Amino acid sequence: MTIMLEAASIWEHDGVPVRLVFRGERWRPVDTPIPLTGEPDTTPAALTHPPERLLGWRIRACSESDERVTVDIVRVDGGWAVEHLWS
Numbered sequence: 001m002t003i004m005l006e007a008a009s010i011w012e013h014d015g016v017p018v019r020l021v022f023r024g025e026r027w028r029p030v031d032t033p034i035p036l037t038g039e040p041d042t043t044p045a046a047l048t049h050p051p052e053r054l055l056g057w058r059i060r061a062c063s064e065s066d067e068r069v070t071v072d073i074v075r076v077d078g079g080w081a082v083e084h085l086w087s
Contacts (some may be wrong), residue, residue, distance in 0.1 A: 008073055010057075017057050020073065022082050027061035027069075034058040036072060040045045056083070 008022035020027045037052040056074035063069075072084040 005076065006082045008071075008082050010073060010080050016071070017059055020059065020061060020071075020080075022071075025063050027059075027063050030060050030062050030068070036074065038079070056080070 006022055006034070008020055010017045010021075011019040017029060017033045019029075034057065035054055036056040036058055037048045038055050039052060056072060058070065058072050060068070060070045069084040071082050073080050074083045
């Protein structure tokens with residue numbers, strides 16, 4: 001696993017990534033992307049089931065050159081970035 005923060009772009013269909021670009025190459029998911037969620041930073045103590053928010057996606061992807069990786073893509077400053085990469 002590599003930890004990084006590298007700019008990426010994603011295209012979505014019905015809120016789910018269908019294509020991404022990073023490192024100057026196009027990638028497509030090879031299975032259903034997994035949402036990465038988390039609880040809000042502050043929640044009232046009386047709230048027993050705080051709502052989860054979408055932080056990003058875990059995507060198994062294949063490049064046009066047939067390289068396969070798994071990436072965690074997270075929102076950063078209104079855009080997207082690859083946070084973790086497994087190859």
